[in-house]
Amino acid sequence: RRPPHAEFLDFWTWYVLLPAHLLRDVPAAELARHEYGQRPVGNGPFxxxxxxxxQEWVFEANPDFPEALGGRPYLDRVVFRVIPDATTRVTELLTGGAHFGFVPAEQYERVSAATGLRLVAEPNMTWTQIAWNTRRPPLDDVRVRRALSLAIDRRQIVEGLLHGRAEPGRWTVTPSQWQWQFDPTDPETEPRADPEQAKRLLAEAAWSDRDGDGIREDARGRPLRMTLVTYRESSTYVDLIPVIQAQLRQVGVDLRARVMEGAASWELVQGREGPGGERVRDYDGFLTWWEVGMNPDDSGLLHSRLRDEPTGITGYASARADSMMDRLAVTADRNVARPLWREYQRFMMREAPLTVLYYPKSVVAVADRLDGVEMTPSSLYASAQHWRIPPDKRRARQLGAP
Known part of the structure; x- marks a missing residue:
């Protein structure tokens, strides 16, 4: 039985209806191997x-899609091509092999300078974060976690690495949601870098540079050294690591990097069960992304009841945080919930089991020939049934870089 939730009806908007005539009698353990995964059946416009x-997935227009919902799409078919390499994807966009596709940060300038393409940036429901292993010293000390968050310059990351196509991070609510309740006059919740305060917190936690090498040590001479895990599939995260390393070194923290294959990194941070049933996780920080959905709820990630479950990757536990999360989950009146969200967000930014770095925008290149493209925070393909290539553009010029 699931616990009560004030926004439970909205959760259903995120679930996809499955065909009972195909899947009713299929055991849950066999769903992943069922033919439905390779030949899906749906009721949408395609x-x-x-x-x-x-290589590719091909979807064709549904001639029976109800007129009340927009009717048959303009396009006869949509082809989703599988191109794992980001550079190859961009080349396909530039040469006319694709009409719509993601653009990584390091390719923004190249695509912006191309003819026949336009860049579209839309806020989404995700954020990039560092999850800290709060059971592992020195990250079990809130002063150290808070210092790390203060030492990282989010605005520099957004303006430099991401070319402004993101918003500096605060906590696990995105700016497009009503739960975004930060007080603009409160310096505690500003996404600011404060290296001097970070240094004071580390000194208060008994970390100081005892040998003059620029890295802090504890009383026994052990350096303030930790490892940040991320996955090699994200070129943005790989490029982000040296930026964070340099910022943390300014306050005396030696941050090492461990870049892994994605599935292996998740297996590592989810940990293993220890002899007493507790979860053992052999990492310090995990650079990753997270998605909030329409109704933010940190319980699945940060509630103490899940600290020994695979999803509780930070191992965080706080009775006060639990109480606030529990109350938010059952408060249906938004006028009552808003100040609760403000209190919760402020408290969690001080606790810092996570450092939310930024809220990325979904940046896609769209061919000038393709009309009707409108994106929403929850879907890049929200207007797909209205996409069209007008007759006068169907045999137009090739896309190409200058």
Missing amino acids: RFARRVPT
């Missing part, structure tokens, strides 16, 4: 047509 493994 229907699955065919799939070429590792």
Whole structure:
């Protein structure tokens, strides 16, 4: 039985209806291997047509899509091509092989200078964060976690590495949501860097540079050294690591990097069960992304009841945080909930089991020939049934870089 939740009806907007005539009698353990995963059946404006493994998925217009919901799409078909390499994806966009696709930060300038393409940036429901292993010294000390958060210059990351296509991070609510209740006059919740305060907190926690090498040590001479894990599939995260390393070194922290394959990194941070049933996690920080959905709820990540479950990757536990999360989950009146959100967000930014770095925008390149593209924070493809290539553009010039 799931616990009560004030926004439970909205959760249903995130679930996809499954065809009972195909899946009713399939055991849950066998769903992942069922043919439905390769030949899906749906009721949207496009229907699955065919799939070429590792190459493409093809969907064709549904002629029976209700007029009340927009009717048959303009396009006859949409082809989703599988192109793992980011540089190759961008090349396909530039040469006319694709009409719509993600653009990584390091390719923004190249695509912006191209003819026949436009860049579209839309806020989404995700954020990039560092999850700290709060059971592992010295990260079990809130002063150290808070110092790390204060030492990281989010604005520098957004303006430099991300070319302004993101918002500096605060906590696990995105700016487009009503739960965003930060007080603009409160310096505690500003996404600011304060290296001097970070240094004071580390000194208060008995970390100081005892040998003059620029890295702080504890009373026994052990350096303030930790490892940040991320996955190699994200070129943005790989490029972000040296920026964070340099910022933390300014306050005396030696941050090492461990770049892994994505599935292996998640297996590492989820940990293993220890002899007493507690979760053992062999990492310090994990650079990753998280998605909030329409109704923010940190319980699945930060509630103490889940600290020994695989999803509780920070191992964080706080009776006060639990109480606030529990109350927020059942407060249906938004006028009552708003000040509770403000209190909770302020408290958690001070506790810092996570450092929310930024709220990225979904940046896609769209061919000038493709009309009707509108994105929302919850979906890049919200207007797909209205996408069209007008007749006068169907045999137009090729896209190309200058």
